[in-house]
Amino acid sequence: MSKPSQKWYSIRARAVSAAAAAALAAGGTAATSAEIFIYGDIGESWWGESVTAADFVKEVAALNVDELTVRINSFGGSVSDGIAIYNALKRHRAAVTVSIDGTAMSIASLIAMAGDTVEMAENAILMIHAPWVYASGNAVALREVADYLDTWSQAMSNSYAAKTGRAADDMLALLTDGVDHYYTAEQALAEKFIDSVTTAMPIAASHDLSRFRAIPAAAAAFNLKEKHMPHPNPAAAAPAPAAPADPAAQAAQAEAVARGVQAEAQRRTDIRAAFASFAAREGVADLMAACEGDTQCSVQSAREKLLAHLGKEGTPVAGNIVTVEDEQDKFRAAATEAILARAAARDDKGSPVRANAANPLRGYKLLDLARACLVRAGVKVDGMGQMEIVAAAFTQSTSDFPILLENTMHKTLQQAYALAPDTWSRFCAIGSVSDFRAHPRYRVGSLGNLDVINELGEFKNKTIPDGEKATITAGTRGNIINLSRQMIINDDLGAFVGVASMLGRAAKRTIEAAVYARLAENSGAGPTLDDGLALFHANHKNIAAAAAAPAVASFDAGRVQMAQQKDVSGNDYLDLRPAIWLGPIGIGGTARVTNDAQYDPDTANKLQKPNLVRGLVRDIIDTPRLSGTAWYFFADPAEAPAMEVAFLDGAQDPYLELQNGFDVDGARYKVRIDFGVAGIDYRGAHMNAGA
Incomplete structure (x- = not known):
């Protein structure tokens, strides 16, 4: 059974005062006014109201007054009707004062923005949210509804922006985030939705709030027993909201x-x-x-x-566990920074580490840190000797001391490793292996060109070619260093910070030495591949026919030979180009001149003949780790890798482990790095025996 229609507004002309009547009788003018009450659900809505804004707009347009007071106590209603009401009030010639007596929610809050002056009772509520509607239909229809609602939001944002003076985009955010934004009178004034706050008004009854997802306590206080707000008596000469x-x-x-x-x-x-x-x-x-x-x-x-x-922002350990830096983490970080600063250590960019002025551990010696760790662990250190303090700092299960020393050494190790120069990474590929077994590296053959179809339209079967395989195996390199109690008491920073730094550089040199040791195998012909031949071999067609020093002719011959290498199946040219020159340090200068000279350095008249191989390679590596006269070309390792350095699980940095020692009066730190070096494909490399 449908609910009977009920007007949600009433309009009353105010009585003319005696003074105004006298002025009119004397031929003068007097301001006239009217009062509008919007007490209820606006327009034709799902909430039972069926009186549309068309009636309201007609009645307002007919008012020939100078002043309009609009009193609002409404939870909203039809968006289209509300916008029509807003526009009707804005275009009326009268000065419009809006008074929010109780609630101005949803589209009712937009109507309130039509006032030239907007006031709000101190116990009233203003609410702004996105327009919404019940909808049904298929995906296309629902997308159209969503676009329709976005259009309304855009239109409404302009009205809120006009009142507050804020950007329309800021207002649009309130209408598109899906949240009901409630404002007390004080908050609405701060946000410039209203111009003033008036004395609190008693509210007699309220609407059904079940339509809203979230109602704050302040708004819920209005939700009494009645379902709809009673309207003022139209016959009353001086209307006012009903009071309990x-x-x-x-x-x-x-x-x-x-x-x-x-x-x-x-x-x-x-x-x-x-x-x-x-x-x-x-x-x-x-x-x-x-x-x-x-x-x-x-x-x-x-x-x-x-x-x-x-x-x-963190990494879950098991389930949704979040790690946030706590006081213990801050203490360890401050201690690590203090030690590194005192040891004149360097950061990843090579700059000296400096302790922050606010660091409470700045200037602490190692013994001071050991004592602080024990105090934090709840150990009384009064009366303990230096050796006892250090011993307890290492053995107390809740002490941070071994951990902060490990953090310091690990950071020093990593920084030294990162800053140490190397050359292998410039011409070798970098790979990863999952364990210490031999891991294959496959090179797939090609199908060659497509066959011509005969006059019968017959397609021929193509045999999938076999590929080639190379293998690489990782091994472990490492050492143990000992940190004694005497070193802590003597504050010997060089004993472990300096040693850790040296171990970091040693780890980088270890890889460098291993690569050049493999390249030196087979009398400089490189490591043996899975085909039983050295990386550089006549059968591989990657050794220069004529041994020569770096020169325009030898460079160009190497370029041609590398370009003529074919794929695994021998079906097509790889057309590779040299990217790196590698050779002994004694002939590096000659290689640079050959590669960089504008004119041919090998001709008598250098101004007549351009250098044919100028800029052939992008990188020239000369190293004392190579001896003799042989030199090499390598293609870009990302395009055609000839040698690879593989790390266990892809961990390229050395690793530090701590163990409290029993045979050492202190602690032991083990440094290790797991990697392997192998030749994997001859096609991306060229060798010249030199002269």
């Missing part, structure tokens, strides 16, 4: 509203406090705004959402 007959009930209601407003303000304050420490993190500001705007979001729920957001 019982003063006690009125006072209780006002108190409930005040408590609700206070609770909402406190909720927002607590959420902002919880987010304050992480405000600079990406996305935190947006999440905080969403939690504040969602009145159903408690402070605890907001904290959980923040923790989940921060967890996205």
Whole structure:
């Protein structure tokens, strides 16, 4: 059974005062005014109202007055009707004052923006949210509905922007984030939605709030027993909102509203406090705004959402476990920084490490750090000797001392490794292996060109060619260093920071030496491949026919020979080009002149003949690790790798492990790196025996 129609507004002309009547009688003019009450659901809506805005617009247009007061107590309704009402009020010649008596929610809040002056009772509520609608249909129809709602949001944003003076995009954000944004009178004034706050007004009844997803306590206080707000009596000469007959009930209601407003303000304050420490993190500001705007979001729920957001920046260990830096992590980081600064260590860029002025451990000696670690672990150190303090710092299960020393050494090791120069990475490919077994490297054959189809249209079967295989195996290199109690007491930073730095450089040199040792195998012909031949071999057609020093002719001959290499199946040319020159340091200068000279350095008249091989290679590596006169061309290792260095699980940096020693009066630190070197394909390399 349908609900009978009910007007959600009433319009009344105000009585002319005696003074105004006298002025009119004397031939003068007097301002005339009217009062409009929007008390109920607006327009034709799902909530039962069937009186449209067309009636309202006609009645307002007919008002020949100078002043209009629009009183609002509505939870919204039809968006299209609300926009029509807004426009009707904006274009009326009268000065429009809007008074929010109780609630101005949804489209009712937009109507309120039509006032030249907007005032709001101190216990009233303003709410802004995205337009929404019930819809059904297929995907196409629902997409059209979504576009329709976006259009309304865009139109509404302009009205809010016009009132507040803020950008339309800022207002559009309130209409597209899916959150109901509630404002007390004080908050609405701060956001410039209104111009002033008036004395609190008692509210007699309210609407059904079930349509809204989230209602704050301040708004819920209005939701009494009645389902619809009673309208003022149109016959009354001086209308006013109905008040509860019982003063006690009125006072209780006002108190409930005040408590609700206070609770909402406190909720927002607590959420902002919880987010304050992480405000600079990406996305935190947006999440905080969403939690504040969602009145159903408690402070605890907001904290959980923040923790989940921060967890996205870390790596889960098991399930949704989030690691956030705690006081212990900060202590270890400060101690590590203090030790590195005192040891004059370098960072990854080669700059000296300096302790932050705010670092509380700045200037601490190793013994001071050992004592601080014990105190943090709850150990009383009063009366303990230096040896006892150091011994306890190493053996106390909850002491941070061994860990912070390990962190310091590991960081020093990594930095020294990163800064140490190498040449192998410039001409070798870098790979990964999962264990210490031999790992294959396959090169797939090609099908060759497509066959011509005969006159019968017959297609021939093509045999899938076999490929080639190379293998690479990783091994372990490492050492153990010991850190004694005496070194700690003597504050011997060089004993472990300096040694760790040397071990980092040694790890980088270890790989460098291993690569050149493989290249030196078979009298400089390189490692043996899986075909039983050396990397450089006459059968591989990658050795120069005429041995020669670096020169234009020998460079060009090497270029031609490399370009003529064919794929695994011998079907087509690979057309490779040299990218790196490698040779002994004694002939590196000659190689640079040959590669960089504008004119041919080998001709008598250098101004007459351009250098045919100028810029042939992008990188020239000369090293004392090679001796004799032989030199090499390598193609780009990313295109045609000839040699590969593979690391266990792809870990290219050395690894440090700690073990409290029993046979050493202190601790033992083991440094290791797992890698292997192998020749994998001869086609991307060329050798000249030199002269």
